[in-house]
Amino acid sequence: MAQKPPTERGAGDAAVQKGPRDRSDPGHPAGTADTGPGAADSGPGAAGPGPGPGTSAAAGFSRRRLLGTAGATGLVLGAAGAGTGYAVGEAGGSGEPGAEGRPLSTLGTDMVMFHGKHQPGITTPMQAHGHLLAFDLAPGAGRKEAAALLRRWSGTAARLMAGEPAATAGGRDTDVARDAGPSLLTVTFGFGHSFFARTGLERSRPDALDPLPGFSADRLDKGRSNGDLWVQIGAQDALVAFHALRALQKEAAGAARVRWQMNGFNRSPGATARPMTTRNLMGQIDGTNNPKPSEKDFARRVFVPEDGAPAWMAGGSYAVVRRIRMLLDDWEQLSGGEQERVIGRRKSDGAPLSGGTETTDPRLEKTGPDGELLVPLDAHARITRPDQNGGAAMLRRPFSFHDGIDADGEPDAGLLFICWQADPLRGFVPVQRKLDRGDALSKFLRHEASGLFAVPGGAAKGEYVGQQLLEG
Ligand SMILES: C=CC1=C(C)c2cc3[nH]c(cc4nc(cc5[nH]c(cc1n2)c(C)c5CCC(=O)O)C(CCC(=O)O)=C4C)c(C)c3C=C
Numbered sequence: 001m002a003q004k005p006p007t008e009r010g011a012g013d014a015a016v017q018k019g020p021r022d023r024s025d026p027g028h029p030a031g032t033a034d035t036g037p038g039a040a041d042s043g044p045g046a047a048g049p050g051p052g053p054g055t056s057a058a059a060g061f062s063r064r065r066l067l068g069t070a071g072a073t074g075l076v077l078g079a080a081g082a083g084t085g086y087a088v089g090e091a092g093g094s095g096e097p098g099a100e101g102r103p104l105s106t107l108g109t110d111m112v113m114f115h116g117k118h119q120p121g122i123t124t125p126m127q128a129h130g131h132l133l134a135f136d137l138a139p140g141a142g143r144k145e146a147a148a149l150l151r152r153w154s155g156t157a158a159r160l161m162a163g164e165p166a167a168t169a170g171g172r173d174t175d176v177a178r179d180a181g182p183s184l185l186t187v188t189f190g191f192g193h194s195f196f197a198r199t200g201l202e203r204s205r206p207d208a209l210d211p212l213p214g215f216s217a218d219r220l221d222k223g224r225s226n227g228d229l230w231v232q233i234g235a236q237d238a239l240v241a242f243h244a245l246r247a248l249q250k251e252a253a254g255a256a257r258v259r260w261q262m263n264g265f266n267r268s269p270g271a272t273a274r275p276m277t278t279r280n281l282m283g284q285i286d287g288t289n290n291p292k293p294s295e296k297d298f299a300r301r302v303f304v305p306e307d308g309a310p311a312w313m314a315g316g317s318y319a320v321v322r323r324i325r326m327l328l329d330d331w332e333q334l335s336g337g338e339q340e341r342v343i344g345r346r347k348s349d350g351a352p353l354s355g356g357t358e359t360t361d362p363r364l365e366k367t368g369p370d371g372e373l374l375v376p377l378d379a380h381a382r383i384t385r386p387d388q389n390g391g392a393a394m395l396r397r398p399f400s401f402h403d404g405i406d407a408d409g410e411p412d413a414g415l416l417f418i419c420w421q422a423d424p425l426r427g428f429v430p431v432q433r434k435l436d437r438g439d440a441l442s443k444f445l446r447h448e449a450s451g452l453f454a455v456p457g458g459a460a461k462g463e464y465v466g467q468q469l470l471e472g
């Protein structure tokens with residue numbers, strides 16, 4: 001069996017563990033794994049060929065090997081077993097001879113379970129492709145229609161994440177993801193503030209969904225902000241991500257309409273020679289000091305506890321979504337040293353300016369020969385630290401975006417900043433307030449859209465996301 005190369009480091013992801021373990025045991029059905037907030041990880045490759053073209057998903061993915069450690073959202077699996085493999089034959093452009101039957105790449109076989117204690121797409125390693133969509137319920141649609149929609153969506157998400165076709169009653173799969181494996185597809189569902197009035201569920205609305213305060217960096221477009229329902233799709237393959245998007249969008253027909261859509265990306269797995277934290281479009285290593293699932297307060301920071309309120313949010317999390325435009329033409333005018341002082345970390349390797357390596361804790365009080373602080377007082381990485389914000393912390397799991405050139409000829413590019421926390425008032429809000437008061441990075445950013453969504457815990461097998469809210 002081919003050795004699986006190590007993965008990129010993702011949000012909440014430490015490193016890939018490559019000790020394959022057989023998971024074909026029917027005593028461990030998908031969806032019942034409650035593995036705690038361990039690192040969910042997968043790699044750009046997998047241990048064997050996935051299902052070949054036309055191979056039924058049921059056959060192709062019936063024998064699996066666990067490639068990563070168990071994740072909070074379920075297990076990241078790589079398929080191993082039958083099938084002719086996909087993308088077989090001559091290797092195109094890689095310079096490597098493609099042996100008949102040997103997959104060029106095996107990242108397609110990586111899979112996350114839909115069912116579990118938490119929804120997928122929170123601690124799952126960051127994927128290369130993402131779509132964010134907000135929907136508003138259609139005129140006349142209420143709680144009953146919303147419940148039916150969430151049931152349909154959950155069923156489809158579970159099938160697609162397992163590498164199965166989207167075919168629903170009377171519907172036909174589009175074939176867009178045909179030939180591909182699940183490719184670490186995740187689908188995550190959330191509820192916005194407005195959902196509760198639309199469905200007569202005001203009394204179940206969490207206080208944590210109260211609208212975010214305004215910030216001085218805000219230039220918010222209301223049409224691209226908030227929404228009744230939120231869907232996050234991530235996958236290592238663009239076609240797999242699009243396929244899921246289309247299927248879910250079509251299933252919403254009659255019940256909900258797209259309010260806004262944003263598309264993002266991250267580095268492709270395997271692009272770097274060794275596992276690395278990803279970079280953003282400013283060229284910085286971004287994600288270093290994310291809370292790690294191995295840390296004892298990780299679950300407390302990211303997830304609503306089992307006895308938390310409201311009860312339907314147990315095991316859930318709150319997602320703050322911000323479309324943050326980067327003023328790249330201005331940023332790129334700065335020298336390398338100036339850029340580094342804005343963040344307080346080196347661009348080359350992400351190490352703090354006080355020395356060490358990427359993972360060295362910054363020495364905030366350390367000064368240089370000129371007596372100046374090495375990590376400036378307004379450096380982004382200093383200001384955002386939990387110990388500078390009364391312990392406020394969040395799990396950042398963003399996608400970059402690039403939507404072309406705007407009317408001024410400037411790149412419409414930046415970060416789809418997504419952060420996860422048990423309570424936005426102890427995560428995003430205090431940190432953004434602090435950034436507002438004097439962050440060196442802020443003058444290169446513009447917050448153009450904003451959303452806050454309650455993301456319930458994962459659905460048990462046979463249930464759908466949000467069932468406790470909608471039927472409780
Ligand atoms: C309100 C929360 C935050 C916003 C908005 C935000 C925007 C933003 N950040 C970067 C780049 C980096 N951020 C880094 C660290 C960092 N940022 C936040 C919060 C927000 N960032 C936190 C909580 C942290 C971690 C602080 C810590 O615990 O030490 C870094 C340094 C490397 C890292 O730790 O990830 C970079 C780089 C951009 C480009 C951006 C908006 C576009």
Ligand SMILES: [Fe+2]
Nearest residue numbers: 380381384396
């Ligand atoms: Fe940041």
